[in-house]
Each structure stands twice: as structure tokens, then as C-alpha cells.
Amino acid sequence: MTSHTASGSRMFWAGIILLIVLTVFGIVMLVTYDSTPNGPVADISEGDWTKGAKGSLVLVEYSDFQCPACASYYPLVKQLMVEYGMRVQFVYRHFPLSQIHPNAASAAYAADAAGKQGKFWSMHDILFEQQKEWSARTDAPALFEQYATGLGLDLEKFKKDMQSEEVKKHVNDNVESGEKAGVDSTPSFYLDGKKIQNPRGYAEFKALVSSALSK
Amino acid sequence: MSSIPYKRTSWFMLVVSFLGFLDATYLAVKYYLGEGLTCGFFKGCEEVTTSVYSEIMGVPVSLLGSIYYISVFFFVAYYLDSGKRSSLVLASYATITGFTMTLYFLYIQAFVLQAFCVYCLASALTSTLLFIAGAGVLWRSKRMREG
Incomplete structure (x- = not known):
């Protein structure tokens, strides 16, 4: 033909x-082509959960405790802070994807409630480490209480704080700030104020951070 | 020769295999160049495309699919250009393999992962359409030889 x-x-x-x-x-x-808006991300505020060196390069993470992808980045961020904790400030902000993760908001409240007793990061770590245990449970809050007890927290205060308006507001404020900054999936990382493409492994993550530090 | 047999079927297969190629290539490119893992709002796609079943010996299934579709495409295109029936027949046999893989991946999604990825379902559709066309070619070709 x-x-x-x-x-x-x-x-x-x-x-x-x-x-x-x-x-x-x-x-x-x-x-x-990165089609989602790139920020700018809100500056660090009083109520933010941070660790690392203040007044330096800032890494913000919008995260969901029930999100498997976030759990896989948890050890990477941890290692990053071991290596760069003296020069980088890490900020954790809640962004529970409640439509697909029914226990995510509750986990966020649990972390903040633990934070009220000075153990935010410990609870944050446990939530990611035990993610497979509590994710699918309809009685997840009961497990969170167990974790709280294990951390030596005052259980009554913990339960009260989990339900408090203040904690709920903080989580909602985080979500709002995330939406303003163009967060549409978790985890979303903002390095030096700009959203980065999620690095595909520790080596890439480290390279991004060290390159930002040398600017 | 101004007209070859199976012309309509061939053009149909050409178009459908190209669509399948688009779909599979998009997934394959995303696998290699897209951003790292996220939980978006579409749970199914992530679950399926990052599952252990999305790779065969380290090669992403989407890349294999891309190669499959473009191969069918070229064999059919060669037939349309040269009229060599063996090329079309080869493409038609290939659609059996493609369809078998489709059934396997549908099974995995439905019963093992219990999650569906819309891009995979689109490929299932193109693969099935190609199989129907390919089977039609083989059937008619067999009848013509016997008759």
C-alpha cells in the first residue's frame, strides 16, 4: 500500500x-515538569515542632503518620539530622491525608499531645516505627495511649490534650499552611523555603542538603 | 497491489498499540524520572506501581509493556508498508503474550494487592483490544488457508 x-x-x-x-x-x-506551585512555605513560628540548629538552613516536612511513603523517609531524615543537625533546622508539620488515612489525624493529635509533655519527637518516632501496627486498627487511639504510657507520660493529661481544641487547631493550621504552600501529597519537603522533588534515596537527599549548605 | 487484506484491522492495531505505548511509556518514564515516593490522593496507583509485582528481575513492568506495544506497532506498520503477511501474523501472536500478562496483572491487582491503578487498567484495555484484533487476524488467516 x-x-x-x-x-x-x-x-x-x-x-x-x-x-x-x-x-x-x-x-x-x-x-x-513540576506543575504544583512551589511555595513560598510559611516561616517557622512559635508553635512549630523543630529540632536541630536554629537560625540556619531550614528543612520543612509536611507529613502524614499513616503514609507509608512518609514512614520510608523517616529514617532518611533521621540520618540527615545526625549528619547535619548542627547546621540544619528540621521542622515537622502535620498534613494528614484523612480521606485515605483514617487514623492519620488522630496520630497527629497524639504526637502533639505527647509534645505538650515534652515528648513530641519520641512519639513521632514511635508512630513511624510502629506504623504497620496501628495503621489499620479501628482502635488506634488505644495503641497511642499505650505508646504514651510507654514514654512515661501522664495518661490522663495525654488523653485530654489529644481531644483539645488547641491541638486540633495546630494540626489544622499546619494543613492550611501546607495547602497555601502547594502541598498536594506527602511527604512534601521544603528546603530553604522552596519545595524540592522528593529525593529518591539518602544519597540524593544528602546531596541536596549539602549543596544548599554550600550556597 | 492497491489493497491488502486486514487493512482496517491493521490500522486499528496500529492506533491501539500506539495508545498502549503512550500509557506504558508514561509509567516507565515516571518510574525512572519522576519524583520519589509520595502518598497522593490516589492511593491505588502508588500501591500498585510500587508493589513487588511491578518489577520483573529488576525491570519495571511498564518498560516491558512499552517495548511490547512498540514492537507490535512496528510489526503492524511494516505489514502496512510492505504487505508481508508474516509480519502481521507475528504481531498477532505477540498479542497473545500481551493478553496473558494482562490477565496476570489484573489478577494481582484484584486479589493480591486489592488495589487498582488506572494506568494499568488502561493498558489492560489496549492489550485486550489488540488480542481481539490479533486473534481475528489469526482466525481469518487460518480459514483462508484452509478454504
Whole structure:
């Protein structure tokens, strides 16, 4: 059919090759183009949970305790702070994806309630380490109380704080600030005020941080 | 020769295999170049595309699919250009393999992961359409040889 003429055939194949090349190119562009707004992310405020060196390079994470991806970044961030804790300040902000993670908000409240007794980061660590244990449970809060007891917290105060308006407001404020900064998935990291593409492993993460530090 | 047999079927297979190629390539490119893991609002896609079943010996299934679709595409295109029936027949046999893999991945999604990825379902559709077309070619070709 197309090989009526040799040149007709050549054009057919040229057209096909061109189509394939343009398609693959278009797909690569589509995938690497960052379409979500990039911030700016809200500055550190009094109520933020932070650790590391103050007044230095800031790494903000918007995270969901029930999100498996967030759990996989937890050890990376931890290692990052071991290596760069003297020069980087890490900020954790809540962004529970409640539509797909029914226990996420409750876990966020638990972390903040533990924070009221000075143990935010300990509870944060436990929640990620034990994520598989409590994620699917309908009685997850009971497990959170167990973790609280294990941390030596005052259980009555913990339970009260978990239900408090103040804690709920903090979590909601975090979510709002995340939405303003263009957070649409978790975890979302903002390094030096700008959203970064989630690094695919520790080496990439470390490279991003050390490059930002040398600026 | 101004007209070849199976012309409509061939163009159909050309278009469908190209669509399958688009879909699989998008997933494959995303796998290699896209950003690291996230929990978006669409739980199914992440669960399926990061599951242990999304790779065969370290190669992402999406890349294998991409290669499959573009191969079918080229075999059908070669038939349309040269009229060599063996090329179309080869493409048609290939659709059996593609369809078998589709059934396997549908099974994994439905019963093992219990999560569906919309891009994988789109590929299931193109793969099935290709199989129907390919089977049609093989069937008619067999009848023509016998008749």
C-alpha cells in the first residue's frame, strides 16, 4: 500500500519515527515538569515542632503518620539530622491525608499531645516505627495511649490534650499552611523555603542538603 | 497491489498499540524520572506501581509493556508498508503474550494487592483490544488457508 513508491514508504517510516520521538520527548517533559506551585512555605513560628540548629538552613516536612511513603523517609531524615543537625533546622508539620488515612489525624493529635509533655519527637518516632501496627486498627487511639504510657507520660493529661481544641487547631493550621504552600501529597519537603522533588534515596537527599549548605 | 487484506484491522492495531505505548511509556518514564515516593490522593496507583509485582528481575513492568506495544506497532506498520503477511501474523501472536500478562496483572491487582491503578487498567484495555484484533487476524488467516 504505502510501498507504491519507495519515497512513499520512506515518508511513512520517517513519519512514524518522528511520531515516536516526539511522543517520548513529550512524555519526558510532562513527567519532569513540576506543575504544583512551589511555595513560598510559611516561616517557622512559635508553635512549630523543630529540632536541630536554629537560625540556619531550614528543612520543612509536611507529613502524614499513616503514609507509608512518609514512614520510608523517616529514617532518611533521621540520618540527615545526625549528619547535619548542627547546621540544619528540621521542622515537622502535620498534613494528614484523612480521606485515605483514617487514623492519620488522630496520630497527629497524639504526637502533639505527647509534645505538650515534652515528648513530641519520641512519639513521632514511635508512630513511624510502629506504623504497620496501628495503621489499620479501628482502635488506634488505644495503641497511642499505650505508646504514651510507654514514654512515661501522664495518661490522663495525654488523653485530654489529644481531644483539645488547641491541638486540633495546630494540626489544622499546619494543613492550611501546607495547602497555601502547594502541598498536594506527602511527604512534601521544603528546603530553604522552596519545595524540592522528593529525593529518591539518602544519597540524593544528602546531596541536596549539602549543596544548599554550600550556597 | 492497491489493497491488502486486514487493512482496517491493521490500522486499528496500529492506533491501539500506539495508545498502549503512550500509557506504558508514561509509567516507565515516571518510574525512572519522576519524583520519589509520595502518598497522593490516589492511593491505588502508588500501591500498585510500587508493589513487588511491578518489577520483573529488576525491570519495571511498564518498560516491558512499552517495548511490547512498540514492537507490535512496528510489526503492524511494516505489514502496512510492505504487505508481508508474516509480519502481521507475528504481531498477532505477540498479542497473545500481551493478553496473558494482562490477565496476570489484573489478577494481582484484584486479589493480591486489592488495589487498582488506572494506568494499568488502561493498558489492560489496549492489550485486550489488540488480542481481539490479533486473534481475528489469526482466525481469518487460518480459514483462508484452509478454504
